[in-house]
Every structure is written in structure tokens, then in C-alpha cells.
Amino acid sequence: MKFLCVACDEAMKLVEAADTPHGDSLTVIFRCARCEHRVALLTNPQETQLVHSLGVAIGGRTTPPQPLARVRATLNAASPLWTEEAERRLQRVPEFVRPMVRDNIERHARERGCREVTCEVMDEARSGMGM
Amino acid sequence: MKTYRDIAGDGGSDVLGQVAEREARRRTRMALVARKFAVMSGKGGVGKSMVTVNLAAALALRGHRVGILDADINGPCVAQMLGVRDRMLKLGAGGVAPVEGPLGIKVVSMDLLLPGGAVPVIWNAPMQQHRFTWLGAAEAGALGEFLADTLWGELDFLLIDLPPGPERYPDFHDLLPECDGAIVVTIPSGVAMLTVKRSIVLAQTLQAKVFGVVENMAGYQCEQCGALQALFAGEGESTEQTPGVPVLGRIPFDPRITRCCDQGVPFVSAHHDTPAAQAIMEIAVRIGARCAAWGGGR
Numbered sequence: 001m002k003f004l005c006v007a008c009d010e011a012m013k014l015v016e017a018a019d020t021p022h023g024d025s026l027t028v029i030f031r032c033a034r035c036e037h038r039v040a041l042l043t044n045p046q047e048t049q050l051v052h053s054l055g056v057a058i059g060g061r062t063t064p065p066q067p068l069a070r071v072r073a074t075l076n077a078a079s080p081l082w083t084e085e086a087e088r089r090l091q092r093v094p095e096f097v098r099p100m101v102r103d104n105i106e107r108h109a110r111e112r113g114c115r116e117v118t119c120e121v122m123d124e125a126r127s128g129m130g131m
Numbered sequence: 132m133k134t135y136r137d138i139a140g141d142g143g144s145d146v147l148g149q150v151a152e153r154e155a156r157r158r159t160r161m162a163l164v165a166r167k168f169a170v171m172s173g174k175g176g177v178g179k180s181m182v183t184v185n186l187a188a189a190l191a192l193r194g195h196r197v198g199i200l201d202a203d204i205n206g207p208c209v210a211q212m213l214g215v216r217d218r219m220l221k222l223g224a225g226g227v228a229p230v231e232g233p234l235g236i237k238v239v240s241m242d243l244l245l246p247g248g249a250v251p252v253i254w255n256a257p258m259q260q261h262r263f264t265w266l267g268a269a270e271a272g273a274l275g276e277f278l279a280d281t282l283w284g285e286l287d288f289l290l291i292d293l294p295p296g297p298e299r300y301p302d303f304h305d306l307l308p309e310c311d312g313a314i315v316v317t318i319p320s321g322v323a324m325l326t327v328k329r330s331i332v333l334a335q336t337l338q339a340k341v342f343g344v345v346e347n348m349a350g351y352q353c354e355q356c357g358a359l360q361a362l363f364a365g366e367g368e369s370t371e372q373t374p375g376v377p378v379l380g381r382i383p384f385d386p387r388i389t390r391c392c393d394q395g396v397p398f399v400s401a402h403h404d405t406p407a408a409q410a411i412m413e414i415a416v417r418i419g420a421r422c423a424a425w426g427g428g429r
Contacts, residue, residue: 001141002141002142004133009132049258052256053266055272056149056150057144057149059144061145068220068276068277070272071244075241075245075255077250082221
């Protein structure tokens with residue numbers, strides 16, 4: 001989608017793109033470089049979700065894309081993924097308690113809003129469990 | 132007044148650049164995979180996932196390195212059929228490492244991102260009403276991420292288990308243009324065959340290659356006398372009548388296949404001496420021979 005300033009016949013430039021606090025609408029502001037005229041594109045919830053579903057960042061990407069970022073961010077009830085290092089560390093836990101430890105750490109990660117279980121998350125969870 | 136095509140760029144988001152970056156990642160991953168086949172069916176319930184899993188096992192038994200992408204986002208069952216539902220995908224260097232199942236088959240599935248039990252795939256969204264307006268984009272986006280972000284490593288074969296429906300393969304082909312073709316699974320019934328033919332015509336019209344047809348549930352071997360009997364009326368007509376698309380093989384029905392799927396064990400390795408397992412092995416041989424005749428790969 002592109003925006004054109006009709007009066008100047010000039011392509012408009014993106015100034016700002018932001019989600020509303022409820023996450024149900026996108027506000028994208030464009031400006032004409034010649035006459036400074038501004039317009040805002042406001043999306044409804046379905047349009048917002050459609051844009052999010054495409055896996056692109058309106059306003060441009062500021063950080064490199066993470067593996068399965070969109071799926072993990074939008075899939076309800078997605079389990080956090082373990083890094084290989086964290087998984088290796090878990091394998092050192094005795095087998096008979098490993099499932100319980102895994103569940104506790106994943107619960108801790110979910111409560112903290114973490115989508116990844118790293119060694120740092122494991123340390124946090126362990127101190128929280130009084131271990 | 133300027134039109135859309137007169138204006139370069141999109142004003143700042145560079146959406147096309149973001150898409151191009153993801154496609155470049157996908158091409159890099161897929162460059163390590165020699166052959167990529169989508170397994171599709173026009174109708175549901177014809178045993179497509181069973182065929183995918185057992186073809187993968189048959190290819191692995193023949194010494195190939197094999198992966199399966201379970202592209203059935205809402206009804207994933209490959210992880211169950213390979214007995215790896217209790218495992219999770221892991222974050223590796225710059226991507227996600229697939230789970231390794233029996234015979235070294237690598238698996239990626241939505242199921243491996245969800246907690247156990249019968250948790251359905253539900254997308255977080257501002258509104259769950261009118262999901263049809265964005266659901267297709269969400270599912271295609273998920274498949275695009277799986278293709279771009281999975282660390283398959285070097286594979287001889289990647290099988291992609293698609294959900295049922297004639298449109299699924301051409302749609303998937305847009306996400307993976309390097310796909311070598313579709314293996315179409317059907318059963319010997321008139322209704323299924325009509326949909327298969329429709330699916331093949333649609334794929335060919337949209338320039339998506341069809342590799343061959345596998346007829347599942349093609350007869351039933353009597354446990355008492357060993358004779359092969361028809362399961363469906365009208366059996367024996369049909370599959371050859373699909374012009375330009377070879378029949379790769381016919382798999383007779385065997386009740387142990389279902390049991391193996393439920394237990395997470397590839398039937399083809401657990402019951403290798405049965406007619407059904409031998410039929411699947413022969414299909415794997417035919418696929419390997421046709422690929423060898425093509426040469427190259429990747």
C-alpha cells in the first residue's frame with residue numbers, strides 16, 4: 001500500500017507506525033515531504049490481524065527476525081522453546097524428576113512472558129523454586 | 132496523477148524487502164534439500180498422513196536422509212504417527228532444530244510447539260469473530276516461517292504433508308516454488324477419483340508439478356485365504372485414466388496400519404513382510420528411481 005498526496009502528486013513518506021494499547025488497531029502516519037500534509041491510516045481489528053498474520057513489520061524492522069517469531073508470538077498456548085544449551089543442562093537433571101523440572105521451568109517462562117527457555121530463565125526459575 | 136507503479140518503494144516499511152529477506156532464508160535452507168515433495172489429497176480421510184509417514188520411513192530404510200514438514204496447521208498428526216509428540220522443537224543457531232523421530236526422520240509440526248493433550252491451534256487476535264478474513268494469511272505465514280527457519284541440514288528428501296483440499300498444493304507451491312512435485316494420495320472410489328482429477332487439473336493449470344498418484348486402501352487381503360479383495364465398488368477403474376500422471380503404486384488396506392499410526396511406529400518397518408509394507412517400499416523405490424533419472428537435485 002502506498003500513499004499519494006493528491007495536491008502535490010507526491011509519494012508520501014512514513015512517519016510513524018504504532019499498535020494501539022489494546023493491540024486491535026494499527027496507526028500509521030504518512031507525511032508529504034513537499035507540503036507537510038499528514039494523513040493517518042487506522043485499521044480495524046480484522047485488518048490489524050491480517051497485517052500481523054503476514055509476518056511483516058509496518059514501519060520497518062528494527063531487529064533481525066527471530067526463528068518462528070510470528071508463530072510463537074501469535075499462537076495461543078504455545079510452549080516456550082528451549083535453547084540447545086538449556087536443553088543440555090536439563091539433561092543433567094536425574095531422569096525421574098526431569099519432566100517435573102521441565103514443567104516448572106516452562107510455567108515460570110510463561111508467567112514471565114518468555115518465549116524461550118535459556119540458561120538464564122532456568123536460573124531464575126531455580127531460585128524461584130528455592131533450589 | 133501518479134499511479135501505484137509510478138511510485139518506488141512503500142514510503143518506509145519496505146514490506147517487499149522484508150518478504151524478500153524471508154524468501155532468501157528459505158532458499159538457503161532448501162538448497163541443502165535434494166528433493167522436496169508435497170503429499171496431497173483432494174479429499175480428507177484417504178490416508179495422506181499415513182502415506183507420508185510410511186513413505187518417509189521407506190525412504191529412510193533405503194538409506195536416505197528424510198524430513199517431514201507437517202503442513203496441516205490445524206490438524207497435525209505426523210508427530211503422533213512417529214511417536215514424538217512428547218518432544219519439542221529446539222532453538223538452534225539461527226533457526227529451529229527439528230525433532231528426530233524413528234529411523235532418523237526429522238519432523239517439524241505445529242504439534243511440536245503446543246503443550247500435550249488435545250490443545251487446538253488458536254491464534255491470538257484482537258477479535259476471534261470473522262477469522263476467515265485473516266486465517267489463510269496466518270496459516271500461510273506460519274508455513275513460510277517453518278520453511279525459512281527450520282534447520283533441516285542436508286536431506287535427500289523432504290516430504291510436506293498438506294491438509295486436504297484441491298487448492299492446498301498450488302497455494303503451497305507459491306510458498307515453495309522449488310517443490311519438485313506433488314504425490315497425490317487417493318482411494319479407489321469414484322468420488323475420491325473425481326476430486327483427485329480436479330486437483331491435478333488445478334495444479335497443472337497453476338503450473339504446479341504433479342509427480343504421481345498413490346492409491347491407498349486398494350483392496351483388502353483376506354486373513355483366512357490371503358486373497359486380495361476389493362474394498363470399494365468400482366475398484367480397478369480409474370487411476371490410470373489421469374493423463375500424464377503416473378501411478379506410483381497401490382497400497383492394500385491392512386488394519387495394523389491404523390494401530391501403528393496410533394502407537395507412533397512406522398508400519399513399514401514394524402510389518403515389513405506384509406503386502407502393504409512391500410507396496411510402500413516399492414513406491415519408495417520408484418520415487419528414488421525417477422529422481423535418479425532426473426539427476427541433479429536441490
